[in-house]
Amino acid sequence: MKKLLLLISLVSQAAWAQVDYQAGILSADLKENAHAVVRRHETVFTVKSAGEGHLRIRSVVTVLDEQGDDHAKKQVWYDKLSKVINFEGALYDGNGKLIKKLKKTDIEDYSSYSDYNLFDDNRFKSATFPKQPTYPYTVEFIVETTERNLMAYPTWIPQDEQHLSIEQAMFTVNMPAGLGLRYKQMNIPTPVAEEAAANGGKTYVWKLANIPAVEFEPLSPPAREQLPIVYTAPTEFEVQDYKGKITSWSDVGRFYHILNDGRDRIPDDLRQRVIELTKNETTTSGKVKKLYQFLQEQTRYVSVQLGIGGWQTIEAEKVAVSKYGDCKALTNYTKALLKAAGVTAHPALVRAGDNEPDALTDFPSFQFNHIILCVPDGRDTLFLECTDGHNPAGYVSDFTGNRHVLLILPEGSRLVKTPAYRPIDNLQQRRITVKVTEQGDATADVLTRYTGLQQDVYASALHRLNRDDQRSWLLKRIRIPAFELNKFAYKELPGAIPSVTENLDLTVRRWATTSGTRLFLPLNLMSALGQATPLTQPRKAPVDLGSSYDYEDSDTITYQLPKGYSPEYQIEPMTIESKFGRYSAKFAVDGGQITYIRKVTMHRGRFPATAYAEWVDFRKKVAKADRAQMVFVKN
Numbered sequence: 001m002k003k004l005l006l007l008i009s010l011v012s013q014a015a016w017a018q019v020d021y022q023a024g025i026l027s028a029d030l031k032e033n034a035h036a037v038v039r040r041h042e043t044v045f046t047v048k049s050a051g052e053g054h055l056r057i058r059s060v061v062t063v064l065d066e067q068g069d070d071h072a073k074k075q076v077w078y079d080k081l082s083k084v085i086n087f088e089g090a091l092y093d094g095n096g097k098l099i100k101k102l103k104k105t106d107i108e109d110y111s112s113y114s115d116y117n118l119f120d121d122n123r124f125k126s127a128t129f130p131k132q133p134t135y136p137y138t139v140e141f142i143v144e145t146t147e148r149n150l151m152a153y154p155t156w157i158p159q160d161e162q163h164l165s166i167e168q169a170m171f172t173v174n175m176p177a178g179l180g181l182r183y184k185q186m187n188i189p190t191p192v193a194e195e196a197a198a199n200g201g202k203t204y205v206w207k208l209a210n211i212p213a214v215e216f217e218p219l220s221p222p223a224r225e226q227l228p229i230v231y232t233a234p235t236e237f238e239v240q241d242y243k244g245k246i247t248s249w250s251d252v253g254r255f256y257h258i259l260n261d262g263r264d265r266i267p268d269d270l271r272q273r274v275i276e277l278t279k280n281e282t283t284t285s286g287k288v289k290k291l292y293q294f295l296q297e298q299t300r301y302v303s304v305q306l307g308i309g310g311w312q313t314i315e316a317e318k319v320a321v322s323k324y325g326d327c328k329a330l331t332n333y334t335k336a337l338l339k340a341a342g343v344t345a346h347p348a349l350v351r352a353g354d355n356e357p358d359a360l361t362d363f364p365s366f367q368f369n370h371i372i373l374c375v376p377d378g379r380d381t382l383f384l385e386c387t388d389g390h391n392p393a394g395y396v397s398d399f400t401g402n403r404h405v406l407l408i409l410p411e412g413s414r415l416v417k418t419p420a421y422r423p424i425d426n427l428q429q430r431r432i433t434v435k436v437t438e439q440g441d442a443t444a445d446v447l448t449r450y451t452g453l454q455q456d457v458y459a460s461a462l463h464r465l466n467r468d469d470q471r472s473w474l475l476k477r478i479r480i481p482a483f484e485l486n487k488f489a490y491k492e493l494p495g496a497i498p499s500v501t502e503n504l505d506l507t508v509r510r511w512a513t514t515s516g517t518r519l520f521l522p523l524n525l526m527s528a529l530g531q532a533t534p535l536t537q538p539r540k541a542p543v544d545l546g547s548s549y550d551y552e553d554s555d556t557i558t559y560q561l562p563k564g565y566s567p568e569y570q571i572e573p574m575t576i577e578s579k580f581g582r583y584s585a586k587f588a589v590d591g592g593q594i595t596y597i598r599k600v601t602m603h604r605g606r607f608p609a610t611a612y613a614e615w616v617d618f619r620k621k622v623a624k625a626d627r628a629q630m631v632f633v634k635n
Contacts, residue, residue: 035163038168045232166210182247220543264333291341346374397456427451432558434558446526486505565635582600
């Protein structure tokens with residue numbers, strides 16, 4: 001009976017997997033708003049034991065236009081703990097006729113080595129079909145890998161981008177007897193099917209069919225909240241003789257602690273140097289700042305990814321000699337320096353990246369890609385980005401700010417939040433003096449102070465670009481129709497919230513326009529906001545204003561007019577209030593001198609879809625106010 005059921009199951013799977021490669025049979029619903037259609041997507045993950053698994057992915061995609069051509073490319077990553085055992089591909093024309101099959105010589109093998117990856121066993125195989133002269137066409141790839149690092153199981157995202165529809169997709173996970181599967185599914189219309197397997201294990205199957213393409217609306221939530229996705233994770237795993245389990249965040253932290261415990265010893269001569277450096281510091285924050293500066297001056301970031309080295313740090317003693325390390329090594333090294341100074345610190349695992357979503361707090365697993373250091377200090381807590389060569393101690397920017405991190409503690413790890421920077425932290429304070437000629441040309445002296453998240457890009461340019469490249473970069477950022485950059489200068493100011501000051505000397509051509517005896521002067525020289533993307537159809541997704549909308553801009557511009565001009569009329573002060581922020585502008589006239597003061601405060605937040613119309617209206621009013629101009633008449 002078991003053999004009969006298995007045969008029926010295999011026949012059913014084979015029937016489901018049949019593909020008609022003809023593009024002409026696709027329904028209009030699947031082609032609507034799509035650049036490509038997933039005809040079949042089959043992922044089968046078979047766990048053989050706590051330390052070994054097999055992954056097979058077959059994808060068949062019909063490309064409808066040039067913007068879908070990326071589906072004709074395939075990259076397969078592997079490392080010391082994984083192996084590519086099969087890589088096939090085929091190309092079909094719009095009628096389903098085979099054009100080409102991949103040969104071994106068509107598949108290239110590359111190292112992922114880069115200038116910051118000194119030691120790295122990550123590699124990838126890559127294949128690309130030649131660009132096709134006509135559309136549609138269909139590509140098929142079959143990839144099989146063996147996995148010997150089962151700390152993490154696959155995440156299934158068959159519809160991994162907008163403008164991509166799905167005809168059929170299936171995800172199967174085969175678990176052996178004695179090992180459990182944990183999973184979290186999002187935006188999956190049907191529940192998982194669970195079946196007992198003949199070997200005493202269990203099989204889990206997720207299916208999708210006829211999923212239309214989506215187009216992300218402006219300011220919509222992260223893709224994972226809108227697309228079908230299944231996260232999977234083990235309950236027990238093995239990797240390179242290390243064993244672990246995951247049923248809670250404490251389990252995740254315990255494994256990381258065991259993996260790295262005892263690696264924070266430093267040489268005695270370095271210990272004495274630490275004591276000497278911090279002997280006059282009486283506070284924890286003082287010691288942290290002193291040793292963080294020492295770290296920045298003495299070490300550099302180099303990624304090291306070798307097997308379990310993706311999670312296990314290099315010993316602090318070795319970093320002390322080599323003067324380099326990856327995020328784990330530099331964090332562990334900093335922890336060791338602080339320990340020598342009598343300061344307790346704890347590693348904190350984080351999902352880092354300016355555009356990375358926060359960790360899924362209800363799904364304990366190895367979701368992290370980075371590590372920072374947490375230093376408790378009474379009611380205050382400092383987080384240290386140990387790979388950064390210039391930011392002050394305690395500033396984590398948008399790279400790791402305002403998200404959950406897993407604090408690694410010997411007695412039990414837990415999730416905590418990193419600092420969120422408010423509008424008062426993220427300032428742009430600008431003072432401009434402008435002299436206007438009768439022809440409408442102008443010269444402008446601009447002094448701007450950027451703080452917090454608004455200074456990040458300027459500090460990065462200061463440290464990563466030479467003088468000529470800084471000038472080219474700056475020319476692209478100045479939003480004035482016609483100008484010349486005569487001089488520019490930058491200066492960094494350290495602090496808990498770092499800042500950068502910018503000095504510009506500009507010549508602006510035809511900023512004001514003349515008509516007879518009148519002079520038309522736009523008031524907002526550099527900070528005008530544009531309108532939001534208008535609605536073209538009913539809004540579906542919530543409005544998600546992220547950290548880039550948590551800021552405060554203020555401009556004070558003094559215009560010196562040519563002699564003999566006076567305002568034709570006065571402009572009344574303006575205030576625009578909204579749930580999203582506040583805008584104000586006012587003007588003062590003193591003889592031939594005009595002072596324009598503008599201030600915008602914005603707030604991050606998640607709002608219902610119906611609020612988007614209010615957002616468009618708010619931005620429309622602000623944009624109109626920012627286009628205000630005064631008219632002057634020559635006496």
